[in-house]
Amino acid sequence: MKQxxxxxxxxxxxxxxxxxxxxxxxxxxxxxxxxxxxDAKTVAHLGVTHAxxxxxMEKVMHEGKKAFGNPVLYKDFLQVTVExxxxxxxxxxGHPGMYPKxxxxxxNQKTNESMCWTALSIHMIRQHGFYQGKGxxxxxxxxxxxxxxxxxxxx
Amino acid sequence: MQILITVAxxxxxxxxxxxxxxxxxxxxLNYGTCVIDINDDKKLEVKGGGSLLSTxxxxxxxxPSACGGRGSCGLCKVAVLSGGGPLLPTEKxxxxxxxxxxxxxxxxxxxxRENIKIQIPKALFAIKSYNVTVQKIxxxxxxxxxxxxxxxxxxxxxxxxxxxxQIKTPRYAKVKEEVYRAYSIASTPSHKDEIQxxxxxxxxxxxxxxxxxxxxxxxTITLNGPxxxxxLRDTQKEVICIAGGSGLAPIKxxxxxxxxxxxxxxxTFFFGCVSKQDLYYQxxxxxxxxxxxDFQFVPALSAPKPEDNWQGETGLITExxxxxxxxxxxxEAYLCGSPGMVDACVSVLETKGMPKESIFYDKF
Numbered sequence: 001m002k003q004x005x006x007x008x009x010x011x012x013x014x015x016x017x018x019x020x021x022x023x024x025x026x027x028x029x030x031x032x033x034x035x036x037x038x039d040a041k042t043v044a045h046l047g048v049t050h051a052x053x054x055x056x057m058e059k060v061m062h063e064g065k066k067a068f069g070n071p072v073l074y075k076d077f078l079q080v081t082v083e084x085x086x087x088x089x090x091x092x093x094g095h096p097g098m099y100p101k102x103x104x105x106x107x108n109q110k111t112n113e114s115m116c117w118t119a120l121s122i123h124m125i126r127q128h129g130f131y132q133g134k135g136x137x138x139x140x141x142x143x144x145x146x147x148x149x150x151x152x153x154x155x
Numbered sequence: 156m157q158i159l160i161t162v163a164x165x166x167x168x169x170x171x172x173x174x175x176x177x178x179x180x181x182x183x184l185n186y187g188t189c190v191i192d193i194n195d196d197k198k199l200e201v202k203g204g205g206s207l208l209s210t211x212x213x214x215x216x217x218x219p220s221a222c223g224g225r226g227s228c229g230l231c232k233v234a235v236l237s238g239g240g241p242l243l244p245t246e247k248x249x250x251x252x253x254x255x256x257x258x259x260x261x262x263x264x265x266x267x268r269e270n271i272k273i274q275i276p277k278a279l280f281a282i283k284s285y286n287v288t289v290q291k292i293x294x295x296x297x298x299x300x301x302x303x304x305x306x307x308x309x310x311x312x313x314x315x316x317x318x319x320x321q322i323k324t325p326r327y328a329k330v331k332e333e334v335y336r337a338y339s340i341a342s343t344p345s346h347k348d349e350i351q352x353x354x355x356x357x358x359x360x361x362x363x364x365x366x367x368x369x370x371x372x373x374x375t376i377t378l379n380g381p382x383x384x385x386x387l388r389d390t391q392k393e394v395i396c397i398a399g400g401s402g403l404a405p406i407k408x409x410x411x412x413x414x415x416x417x418x419x420x421x422x423t424f425f426f427g428c429v430s431k432q433d434l435y436y437q438x439x440x441x442x443x444x445x446x447x448x449d450f451q452f453v454p455a456l457s458a459p460k461p462e463d464n465w466q467g468e469t470g471l472i473t474e475x476x477x478x479x480x481x482x483x484x485x486x487e488a489y490l491c492g493s494p495g496m497v498d499a500c501v502s503v504l505e506t507k508g509m510p511k512e513s514i515f516y517d518k519f
Contacts, residue, residue, distance in 0.1 A: 005170060017330035021359045065495035068399060068471055069429050070457045084493030085357040086401060086519040087336055090227035096248040098221060098228045100494060100519070101357050137359060 003033035013092035026135025039131045042142045054126035061104045079107045108148045192272040208262040217282040217379045224263040231262040238271035284379045295435035298356040311347035316408035320380030324362040336362035341404035343411035353404040385517040393486040394422040402491035414446045421449040427472030431463035473499045483509030490516040
């Protein structure tokens with residue numbers, strides 16, 4: 001599908017070496033509009049919204065940050081570690097604001113499944129429905145984040 | 156079908172017009188020479204067309220910026236008293252009402268297309284660009300290094316202990332733009348031709364990947380500075396320092412200053428790490444305990460491993476500071492670390508009666 005000049009510009013910012021060393025797209029060759037569309041379909045199929053996913057990720061990060069780099073147990077089943085580094089990153093979509101370089105890593109202790117994301121990942125999911133390209137180090141597979149964080153939305 | 160064709164035609168025309176405008180701006184429009192009047196004191200004749208931020212940068216005037224001119228950090232504020240065009244929607248989210256009243260603008264968004272009159276703090280004139288040689292790269296922990304940098308040819312940098320510099324990362328591998336990243340100075344201000352910075356590796360970071368994987372002893376790099384208002388205040392109050400990770404850097408510089416200038420204020424430095432493998436510069440801190448008459452170094456491990464055989468303080472650094480500090484009323488605090496750590500420390504210090512205006516910090 002064709003994409004707007006706005007998304008084309010954002011996709012350029014997502015290339016390796018622009019905002020981060022490895023970029024946001026991994027080895028995904030699709031255009032950004034297609035990446036967004038496919039993930040939006042998956043998220044809808046899972047019965048959640050981008051905002052609901054981002055809210056849970058943010059809550060987990062918030063709890064993890066209280067331990068200054070130490071692992072903490074959240075809700076009795078999630079081991080959470082948040083590592084902070086100096087500096088902040090801009091959003092590749094040109095959204096105002098800078099996002100701290102914080103990496104959140106979680107392990108669901110019931111299933112031993114792990115995943116990591118950044119403070120910027122949460123913003124990009126909430127505001128832009130962007131879960132990063134396939135193969136990106138911080139790609140969030142919608143099915144996986146719902147499964148690992150056990151996101152259940154009361155209807 | 157007709158709707159789709161109409162949308163396609165309009166989109167194509169829009170893209171073509173945008174392309175023509177971009178090409179025209181780059182190759183046809185010529186703004187000639189413009190004058191930037193700074194503080195009614197200094198007049199710079201510059202080539203028009205660029206952003207105010209980059210144009211000033213080319214003239215050796217460095218406005219602090221963290222996003223490379225993308226308009227997303229909101230740091231590069233200057234007062235534009237005349238010229239500069241209308242306020243852009245990209246600037247508005249960063250400007251408070253009182254700043255708008257004072258004609259504050261984001262210098263990365265203001266284009267120099269006519270004569271411009273601006274006001275900037277005088278301290279910015281002290282910020283200069285330096286070429287430095289990497290004298291040594293020292294491993295401190297598995298993910299922290301110290302860079303020893305030597306300024307070229309009789310250059311000197313006047314800085315206050317606690318301030319920071321910005322290191323320029325050149326184009327390398329897939330990195331196609333030069334970027335600047337901020338690092339606190341760890342060395343003593345009395346050695347004006349040598350700069351030490353402590354750098355912790357950021358996963359996939361552009362600058363730290365360059366430093367850890369590409370930079371070698373003998374290489375030349377560019378930096379600018381000094382920046383920042385995190386420095387030791389000239390009072391007689393007791394000093395509390397709290398840091399984590401590479402946040403030790405500005406505290407080390409402040410301790411050098413205290414040792415060299417005979418500042419003998421009672422000082423306690425709480426340094427938080429996860430386990431012993433994250434601790435560094437212990438010998439240097441023990442040396443300060445000998446040279447500074449009333450200095451105590453309190454390293455604390457939040458999760459020591461059994462093999463660490465750790466006999467020192469344990470727990471989060473906030474818990475350790477809470478145990479040690481009895482009354483904060485007549486003390487000053489200097490904090491450097493992650494935003495979460497700094498915010499939590501501020502809360503603890505306030506419960507100890509430390510006034511907000513006596514708490515200084517450098518958040519990552």
